[in-house]
Amino acid sequence: MMDPIHNSSIGVLDSGSGGLTIWQALTEQLPFESITYVGDHAYLPYGAKTTAFITKRVYGVISFLQRHGAKLIVIACNTATVAGIDKYRKMFPDIPIVGVVPVIKTATQQSRTKCFAILSTELTAKSAYQKNLIREYANGFQVFNLYSNILVPLIESGKTEGLTMEVELGRALAPIKDSRADIVVLGCTHFPFIRGVCTKILGDDIQVLDSSGAVGRQVRRILERNNMLSPSHGHVYTFYTTGDAIAMTRLFSRLLQKSAKVDKIEL
Numbered sequence: 667m668m669d670p671i672h673n674s675s676i677g678v679l680d681s682g683s684g685g686l687t688i689w690q691a692l693t694e695q696l697p698f699e700s701i702t703y704v705g706d707h708a709y710l711p712y713g714a715k716t717t718a719f720i721t722k723r724v725y726g727v728i729s730f731l732q733r734h735g736a737k738l739i740v741i742a743c744n745t746a747t748v749a750g751i752d753k754y755r756k757m758f759p760d761i762p763i764v765g766v767v768p769v770i771k772t773a774t775q776q777s778r779t780k781c782f783a784i785l786s787t788e789l790t791a792k793s794a795y796q797k798n799l800i801r802e803y804a805n806g807f808q809v810f811n812l813y814s815n816i817l818v819p820l821i822e823s824g825k826t827e828g829l830t831m832e833v834e835l836g837r838a839l840a841p842i843k844d845s846r847a848d849i850v851v852l853g854c855t856h857f858p859f860i861r862g863v864c865t866k867i868l869g870d871d872i873q874v875l876d877s878s879g880a881v882g883r884q885v886r887r888i889l890e891r892n893n894m895l896s897p898s899h900g901h902v903y904t905f906y907t908t909g910d911a912i913a914m915t916r917l918f919s920r921l922l923q924k925s926a927k928v929d930k931i932e933l
């Protein structure tokens with residue numbers, strides 16, 4: 667008989683729809699894996715909340731995913747990761763938990779000018795966690811630690827391009843204008859959805875990096891190491907929201923450019 671763990675899913679959570687950028691990388695790198703996604707839209711954005719509030723919400727979502735057979739959890743949200751990744755691991759010791767943080771080390775390896783920016787939410791930018799990462803990996807680099815709390819709600823309202831987004835993103839990136847920065851690291855999983863506007867504002871000479879590829883590789887490594895990879899080709903993708911299921915079905919389908927039915931859950 668087959669070990670049931672092989673057939674269970676990867677649980678992915680975010681404050682909202684941003685974790686879909688991680689979902690996309692997982693489906694590309696691990697096409698045989700089933701994925702259960704939860705967007706905590708009823709309590710979005712996390713970036714302007716307290717860490718106590720966020721960790722409580724995340725406990726609830728991880729419990730839900732565990733009850734629904736998740737074999738590994740991806741906290742597909744930088745804000746939720748810096749708010750309490752160690753606490754989640756302590757609270758749920760029996761399940762591997764992968765967090766998402768900005769790819770600061772990669773930026774230091776690729777920057778020719780020794781100057782780059784990180785764009786995240788306010789909570790992430792101001793967190794001791796992120797400041798420690800900068801201290802640890804980017805010693806000797808000039809780092810612009812930028813944030814915006816407006817971009818996530820704009821993306822959630824479907825405005826991933828257009829004048830409002832250009833103005834708000836331009837405002838958030840203004841400090842690096844005329845600087846030596848040659849890389850912008852996206853420190854929020856929502857932001858790859860506005861990569862096009864980023865490039866429009868910054869030009870082609872500034873590289874934009876996100877964490878999705880690295881997270882996909884890390885999930886694969888953990889599943890391989892623990893002999894937890896799915897042996898079968900049939901995968902199931904399930905999407906849940908604590909918000910409005912109809913609106914999210916529309917938004918997810920638009921962001922993923924394929925039909926994605928989202929069901930409502932109360933948590």
Ligand code: DGL
Pocket residue numbers: 680681682684685710711712713714742743744745746787790818853854855856
């Ligand atoms: N996608 C989340 C992140 O990576 C957004 C957090 C929020 O809701 O503000 O930080």
